[in-house]
Amino acid sequence: MSRPTVPVEHRPTGAGAPHLRLSRGISATWWYTASGVLLFELAVTLVWVLTLLEAGRPSPVLAAIGAAGLVWTASTAVLLQYYRHRTDESPWARWPRLLAPLVIAAVIGLVAGLLSGLWLMGVLPLVQSVLLLNWPPGVRARMVAAGTVLLGAAWFVDAQLTFSQQPDANWWLLGFFSTSLPLMTAVSLWWWDVLITVDRARASEARLAATQERLRVATDVHDLQGHHLQVIALQLELAERLMPTDPQAGLEQLRAARRSVDEARQGTRDLATRFRAVPLGDEIANAADLLRAAGSSVQATVAPDADHAPAAVLAPIIRETTTNALRHGGGTWARMALTREPSGWRYQIANDAGHAAPSDDGAGLEGIGRRVADAGGTLAIRREADEFVVAVVLPAEPSGASR
Structure with missing residues (x-):
């Protein structure tokens, strides 16, 4: 006999609904995922600064680009937090909150692009921030492809206009890290989505086990009571027919119905005892x-x-x-x-x-x-x-x- 189960609390989803309470391991995985994305963005910022330093750009420009990269990374942390607590609503349902990080990314890209003279640095912050929105399934892959192509085109333009004039700098390193950022981010978020799906499946399995146990109990009670009630109904109907012509036989049927009631009551007690008797x-x-x-x-x-x-x-x-x-x-x-x-x-x-x-x-x-x-x-x-x-x-x- 399977053990009785206690149902797990169901938390609805959707607009205005409480968020699904995640298990501790899943929550820890989120912090690993988010920190990985942020560290990769910081690494790209560091590559920017080191490459421009090697190219001989002045210190104020390097400091400004480094500070801009930090501000941009902080704005993406806000987008990641929204992504974690997203619901099934459209990605633009929270546009007033999402607008500020996107505007920051656009401004940072404009400043970095003007100071460095590189199209790649001007385009990347906004592309990365847009990819962190809660896009519907399938759209993110196309967005990543489009963003990577856009960054590759910017890298090609910079190679023709800027890189050829300063061949000593490691421009290829800057281009590789910058164009790889959207793909790395998409892979991290995809892995997080897979874990969320597994976690929800685990919670659904627990609820299903509780539901199956309740159905089993209901089936046992139905079979037991249904059988006895049908017998009692027949015995009472027979007693009603016999009473006018054969009172003694009708009385015997009433006694049989009473015995059937006792059997039904005892069967119910036995059924309850069987469920209570779990060690x-x-x-x-x-x-x-x-x-x-x-x-x-x-x-x-x-x-x-x-x-x-x-x-x-x-x-x-x-x-x-x-x-x-x-x-x-x-x-x-x-x-x-x-x-x-x-x-x-x-x-x-x-x-x-x-x-x-x-x-x-x-x-x-x-x-x-x-x-x-x-x-x-x-x-x-x-x-x-x-x-x-x-x-x-x-x-x-x-x-x-x-x-």
């Missing part, structure tokens, strides 16, 4: 798998004799606290532990606190509190700036309604 070690392992699927780093500790713990009380508590961690946690780390103590059993889950404000209704925690109180245990909740902890202590033999 607590498996419950915690399943919860840890769900948290890991959501991108959290999970540490789980389970006592060797955990199967002797009151599963009827702890199993729903484990599922409820896991759901709370998925919905309201920060999604970075979690620690789960089920241990034996002299006073009974102790279950504790701790996770990093999310940025969202705590829920006002507290229905989940109130439900946990009622379960623990009915079992004669204690519940402790600790909420700090960067940590949220739920600790439950239960006696070895639960008492009251929980039993």
